[in-house]
Amino acid sequence: MPSSLLWAVDVYGRVYSLSTAGQQWEHCRDAHLEFKRVTAVQQCCWSIACDHNIYLYVHASEVPIRYQEETYENQRWNPVDGFSDRLLPSDRWQWSDITGLKHQPLGDFQLPSENWEWEADWYIDENFGGEPTEKGGWTYAIDFPATYTKDKKWNSCVRRRRWIRYRRYKAQDTWVKIPSEQTESLPDPFNDITCGGWEITEEPRGCLALWAVSLQGKVWFRCDINHHNPEGSVWEEVPVPGEVVQISCGPGDLVWAVLWEGHLLVREGVGRDCLKGSSWVTVESPSPGVGVVHVAVGVNVVWAVTKDHKVWFRRGVNSHNPCGSGWIGMVGEMVMINVGLSDQVWAIGFEDRAVYFRQGVTASELSGKAWKVVSVPRDSERSHSSASASSLQSAGCFFGGEVRLQSQASMLSDADAETERAGGEVVPTPEIGDAPKPRIPKVTSDSFISELVSDREGQISRCDVPPAGPSIPEEDHPEKELEDRASPAQVLSPSQSGGVDPQWSNVDLEEAQTHLTSGPGGDAAETSSLSSVATYNLALEEPYGLDEPPKWAWVSGGGCLVECHTQLNWFNSSTSTALNSSMQAMSLSITPAQTAAWRKQIFEQLSERSKREMENFMHYEQAIEQSVWVKKGTMQWWRDWKPHKWVDVQFALEQFSGVEGNKDGILFIYYTFNDEKKYLHMFINEVTILVPVLNDSKHTFAIYTAERTKQRWPMRLAAATELEMHDWLALLSVSCCDSRGIQGPPSKQAIWSVTCKGDIFVSEPTKELEASPYPTPCAQISLGVVWGIGYDHTAWVHTGGYGGGFFQGLASSTDNIYTQTDVKSVYIYENQRWNPVTGYTNRGLPTDRYMWSNASGLKECTKNNTKPPSPNWTWVSDWTIDYAVPGGTDREGWQYAADFPASYHGNKTLKDFVRRRRWARKCKLTTTGPWQEVPPIPLSDITILPCGPKSTVEQVSLWAISNKGDILCRLGVTSLTPGSSSNYGSSWLHVGTDQPFKSISIGAVHQVWAIAKDGSAFYRGSVSAQNPAGDCWYHIPSPTGQKLKQVSVGRTSVYTVDENGNLWYRHGVTPSYPQGSSWEHISNNVRKVSVGPLDQVWVIADKVQGSHSLSCGTVCRRLGVLPMEPKGHSWDYGIGGGWDHITVRGNAMEAPRIVMPSLTDNQTATRPLQTSNQPEMNGNPVGC
């Protein structure tokens, strides 16, 4: 998960942010101002400064905020001048908008504020609906307004062309003042501000609701804030029935405000059509006589603070019932409270003014469990403690070999010590340590159940997680730990002050060591980033005493993503968890704990022991013989002979040690036929493919051997549950790997593929499919660099580990396995038919589809019976109407059509008798796998330069498309160590385009081809290793009448797939003319294509003949591909069923490793594909 930020303002008005991955508050230094309020969302942060102006801080992104301005130049033909700008008096303006109604000369375009800049000058758009126009970009028509075409005809009397220019928002990562343009209507300054509403609608993109309260108690709404207009346009007053003092707006449609008298207002009618809402409803203060002073809302929660600092939780709040049903008093005394993403809660304590985090807030227990103080230092303080701690570490014996380097570090910290002393003789870790004890949040477990029912046992049994031992008060931890950490530093301080002595580190060695044993973990964590040592000089700017803990005034978690499995390092920044966190640290480098002396000692001793006790005795008999291990189960089997049907069978896997010590196994299927018990068996070492088969009613998978592939008849089995199926698949896969001696991560040449369910399988060219169970609809590899994209468009890079997910505990590598999450939507359709009496109802004709169905209408899918795709996925939202449906919808989300099934459109016409609307529900997967996330830009496609195995390329070209269609080029990806951090790259470079894109591919000599969302193809010129981003786009006309969908470029071949499933080959591509000349049709029914580095062509095809019922998503390979014949001549049909994506781009086997039997010699065009993993198919194309 990418890190995100928690924002806070201290009592001096300084703004700090704390990263979920970080361990210290970072001062937002660029602000010279002091602030009163901040309200953060993921992309930006709004604030009110002490000058009462509103400021905005937009986070920099590698994809810039750019806005396309456009205007049209209109001309009319006359016999004298030909086409000229002399128009008829009744005509439109010479320069106008697309409708012609608005006069828009180029010179009239102004930047909306000083925070914008022009990217370049105006230029003419020569792309017309996906087709390139002639030079000049003119489109012709008979008259204004009419249909324009790109070709000039005899009757073309008018023409127009489109000019475009981009402006770019430049004020990123800095505070900018939002000009108060309506001074007359804003007589009084702002007092409170809140930002939210981003979940209400996706149109326009990045749409936000910003509410503000003025000192006079008026409420204002900022209009038109969205991605392309981060500052919004105007303030609009929202009438209120009283004087408002504070307001809070959640990510969804909740908006609550506090009235001066202490009651609350709830905004009703907030929705996608009306972000502002329509009316207010009053809710009484929870405590009679004691008014509310503060309110905070999330998606489904409302928290409030009353004048006596008591905290209240509102029960039963949701979108349909924004007022909720009742108050519950919570433990803790707070001055303010804030609700962030996933309804997580932050607060500022009344007595200590510390930031508290509400622990244990989950979807099922929104009120959480306990307050936990966020006890991390501020960046300036941090430098002190870490500098001293790191020199301490160097003095210890842990890094004996590196004393030189370390003592340099401690020299640096000597300078630091100067400044530190300048600040007074104080404890060097001025944190919560010596704060007055936070008296308020005393109870460790104060979920409201425990407050209402004093039955502790009952409460504990309710908890999912074993609760913390109640005998240890949590809040005691940080203080004592901090004191402890402080003490060694104090010990060192004197020797630092006498810093002239260059020997000090030796002198203190013993002393330091004794302290180290008292808390080695903490110091290790402290020093895990030595770079923090370099931040010491910042302390000079600290005007305030460092001996007091920060006192906070305001906190905003609206941009801070914390989930139940997120591990925060905010709480015990010292010993107790430091060891843990360092052991779990996800950095690819070695963590200090792993290098600890005790650990090395154990490794060494264990290997010595093995040598001593076993080396000379290996001829002894083993006490336990390695016996056969059998796993049995019941399953259903699709009978091999007619009539085909599912029959109950006993299924058994026997594993034993093979001849050469490697494990082998036999698979038995025991069935009954004519009352006679029979069995069939299959040797594990003959199994070539294991694949789950998409089947709605059963959890089925198929097992292929070479022979069975030839017969096009896999062994099909169905397990009782999905879990059972996964267990078997994992087990079978492991035993297959064992029998072939495959261990560890997949090799560079492996073929990667993804099933419709999103599981990734890897096929070694010579060997066996190994399942890697992470759902990723797209993966691209080259040179051992593997990237993938999740359903939620998160990019992942393969770490070189293996296993995870359903492999857990069986054959996972424990290094390089990370937690992965993915989110996707499940869709169902509500269908209605019109009848003359009642209009549209859910009463269909008897022949109609289900009134609640899947997209095809064939399967009934109700809100209740629809389940997440597999047990690993869980629902994370409720059903909501999906308005973002292709074809558009009306205001209620309906799409209309003449009949089922038909093409649907968003507005009702007289001919429409049926309608449908799509409901979406988000589900989430949390699993583990050898993948590491690449934040922060969500991607939809990705491509890596394919290469032969022998070539060594330092810089790997990697291009991607963001989920918004921006083209990006990744810098700094190298292949030096596959699966290492160098595969991860450093940053994205945005490559400007005039329209959004959907597919991209790079060939072996840096040919970059891309497909725009409008279906047109583009070639990027001048891309090379030296110029990784190239210089300009060439528009390539699509095959006539077709909109392209996907592109794949191999060594020289360029293949595309269009929306109708046609596969096209680009003709005439030569080194001097890489754009090629024309498209040639190769095949239909193709879903995806992947062209390898040797121009091998593999596709996922539908409707493959003769593959029984498995025809959807069949892997096929092009036969006869030769250097001089790149198109090949026929298809080799292969593994049927359920494949969604394949990439052969890492597969550059020059010659077959194993000469396969003569099966290939007498092959015919329809000969079934052996398997995806037979070597000859990789070798053949080039081996001849």
Place this chain on the structure above:
Amino acid sequence: RKVIMADDKDVLRDVWFGRIPACFTLSPEETTEREAEPYYLLLPRVSYLTLVTDKVKKHFLRVMKTEDVEEMWFEYEGTPLKWHYPIGVLFDLHASNTALPWNVTVHFKNFPERDLLHCSSNSVIEAHFMSCIKEADALKHKSQVINDMQKKDHKQLWMGLQNDKFDQFWAMNRKLMEYPTEEGGFRYIPFRIYQTTSDRPFIQKLFRPVSPEGHTLTLGDLLKELFPAAICAEDEPKRFQVMIHGIEPLLETPIQWLSEHLSHPDNFLHISIIPAPSD
């Protein structure tokens, strides 16, 4: 984030696959029909004597009359070997620093009722093993994990040990090694300290992996509290060896890590404290 559990498979494998070469000789007190050859065997350190010595029994029964055979038991240099301690513990405790193979004497008579438990069948060992696991989980997780397991899961643990199936055992045992991140470790560490110099069978107390102040506690901390004599000052000669699986971990090794990685399959950390060799 990574699941918290044994994070270093190599150590787990080394521990599991530790073997002690043993030479079994029939006691001279036994009456035989002909001379009994010694029997050599590689014993798994983590298993139990009576579980892995079927072959030994068969070997010696061939030279004995059935009427002379009672329950088999083992002895090393006069000390009867308690089968209910893991083999590695018996070796570390009684035979560390001696020449290999380990010379074990086999008896079929005069069962030392005072010193040994009877072991009539493997089900007795299984019951003992499972009760240890349950006790350990009571300490670690208030029995929550073991109680959540099904009967077949328990069986898998036992079968894994009995058949020396590392993967089979650890597929299940990993669940017993998990703990909530925020707690920094198990509730209490299941451990037993054995010594040869005392009549007490072993020392076992409640001990948390993290101090109330939040420090990670180490092997040294544990010994300081329970066996201070094992910790010697720098200038003193070493009096005791603290052995776990035949190695001497450094005193600063975190006790939680040890519990996760160097526990026996019964989930206890068995620590043997023996006098240091005088050389």
